Amino acid sequence: MGPHSLISKGVYTHFNKETMTLLQKERETLERFLPGLDAKLAELPLLVMESPGSPALQLFREHGGPGLLVPKEYGGPGANPLEVAQISRALGSRSPSLAIATNMHTCTVVAIPPCPSTAELLQGIAQHNLYLASGFADGRSGSSVLVPNMKAEPTSGGWLLSGSKKPCSLSQSMDFLTASILLPSPSGNGNQELALATIPANSPGIEVKPFTDRWVLGGSETNEVVLTGVEVPEEYISYFGNADELNSAISKAFLVFELFVSACYLGVASALVERVFAGRKGCAVDRLTLATEVEGAMAALEGSAYMIMQGYDDAAAVAKSLFVRYSVQRSIERVTAQAAELLGGMAFMCSSDVVSLYAASRALAFHPPSRTSIAPALDDYLMGQSLIMP
Numbered sequence: 001m002g003p004h005s006l007i008s009k010g011v012y013t014h015f016n017k018e019t020m021t022l023l024q025k026e027r028e029t030l031e032r033f034l035p036g037l038d039a040k041l042a043e044l045p046l047l048v049m050e051s052p053g054s055p056a057l058q059l060f061r062e063h064g065g066p067g068l069l070v071p072k073e074y075g076g077p078g079a080n081p082l083e084v085a086q087i088s089r090a091l092g093s094r095s096p097s098l099a100i101a102t103n104m105h106t107c108t109v110v111a112i113p114p115c116p117s118t119a120e121l122l123q124g125i126a127q128h129n130l131y132l133a134s135g136f137a138d139g140r141s142g143s144s145v146l147v148p149n150m151k152a153e154p155t156s157g158g159w160l161l162s163g164s165k166k167p168c169s170l171s172q173s174m175d176f177l178t179a180s181i182l183l184p185s186p187s188g189n190g191n192q193e194l195a196l197a198t199i200p201a202n203s204p205g206i207e208v209k210p211f212t213d214r215w216v217l218g219g220s221e222t223n224e225v226v227l228t229g230v231e232v233p234e235e236y237i238s239y240f241g242n243a244d245e246l247n248s249a250i251s252k253a254f255l256v257f258e259l260f261v262s263a264c265y266l267g268v269a270s271a272l273v274e275r276v277f278a279g280r281k282g283c284a285v286d287r288l289t290l291a292t293e294v295e296g297a298m299a300a301l302e303g304s305a306y307m308i309m310q311g312y313d314d315a316a317a318v319a320k321s322l323f324v325r326y327s328v329q330r331s332i333e334r335v336t337a338q339a340a341e342l343l344g345g346m347a348f349m350c351s352s353d354v355v356s357l358y359a360a361s362r363a364l365a366f367h368p369p370s371r372t373s374i375a376p377a378l379d380d381y382l383m384g385q386s387l388i389m390p
């Protein structure tokens with residue numbers, strides 16, 4: 001049920017999306033890069049986009065979304081981090097599942113370290129709108145994303161990979177799986193390096209398995225991807241370097257991930273705020289409180305985007321991006337609770353939109369690094385020690 005059906009049910013009475021200022025800038029940026037997509041998403045019921053088989057991922061592909069961050073030299077539009085943060089918020093406000101699933105692709109496109117096949121891969125993404133799934137988590141509680149558990153056996157000219165990646169979004173629409181592994185450093189210094197293998201999704205030995213019957217974020221194709229003896233040539237392996245230190249490649253990955261994932265979920269919270277404004281719920285002070293939270297959070301994210309665009313990628317930049325992310329996370333918690341209350345019990349009971357957006361907005365807490373897992377490292381960093389990612 002989307003906003004229009006809610007208007008017809010009398011839940012919202014004053015909704016005129018053409019004139020609302022909230023989210024206008026973000027939707028303008030989305031329209032500039034992917035013309036026509038926002039209007040198509042706005043017509044789809046939220047529940048359809050939040051259920052398995054959602055058409056939103058295909059629409060995003062048809063409108064050129066996968067190429068967004070591909071640099072101009074490889075045939076993409078080369079959107080910058082600020083523009084992508086705005087687009088992520090706009091997408092999150094239409095469909096949390098779409099925003100989160102495509103965020104995994106977008107972050108991989110921007111953060112994958114170069115390897116011999118990178119140029120070909122990026123050109124392919126820009127020309128054919130290919131999707132990359134991002135397999136970092138491997139379903140082990142309390143584990144670090146920097147220490148993957150996948151097994152890698154050397155073969156002539158490459159590696160045989162076995163293991164499980166879960167949760168892994170975009171698992172059905174992916175054209176390529178990117179899977180994190182630990183491999184001996186190509187420099188031959190005897191250390192292990194964090195690496196990313198790029199694997200065609202239809203490779204023998206890849207299987208996609210549902211691992212939950214959850215309904216929240218059901219349109220994100222988040223499943224388990226199992227690899228059994230999957231062959232990967234060496235030229236499809238990208239190296240992040242030694243994961244014990246915050247080198248520039250690993251910093252870049254965290255910087256863009258924290259920015260874009262926060263923007264996606266801020267979009268989800270903003271969708272609830274938009275419904276409060278549309279229904280003229282609460283009083284002006286209540287609505288201003290919500291708008292102040294989400295606009296303030298977006299301004300902080302824009303600050304992170306500018307920091308990346310200025311080329312900062314040291315530990316101080318990563319720490320700042322984490323402070324911004326956890327601050328946005330707290331804002332989202334407050335905003336969604338208050339917005340749901342203002343929308344009222346009837347909307348909560350009669351509209352699956354409110355429950356779905358409210359539940360989806362909680363998932364920012366689960367993306368790495370979780371606040372509790374990194375608290376000791378940030379505590380030490382603030383006392384003058386090096387920042388060590390958990």
Ligand SMILES: Cc1cc2nc3c(=O)[nH]c(=O)nc-3n(C[C@H](O)[C@H](O)[C@H](O)COP(=O)(O)OP(=O)(O)OC[C@H]3O[C@@H](n4cnc5c(N)ncnc54)[C@H](O)[C@@H]3O)c2cc1C
Pocket residue numbers: 100104133134135136137138140141142143166167168169170217220222363366367368370371372373374390
């Ligand atoms: C919608 C969604 C889509 C996702 N898509 C992808 C994807 O496409 N690719 C991908 O790689 N991952 C994906 N993830 C996975 C995500 O990035 C995390 O890896 C995963 O959610 C971690 O699971 P968990 O919270 O149960 O972790 P756990 O590590 O089991 O954490 C459980 C709890 O313990 C706490 N905790 C953990 N470690 C410590 C510690 N050292 N000290 C103190 N407390 C600690 C955590 O803060 C948390 O409260 C997705 C997650 C979600 C929610």
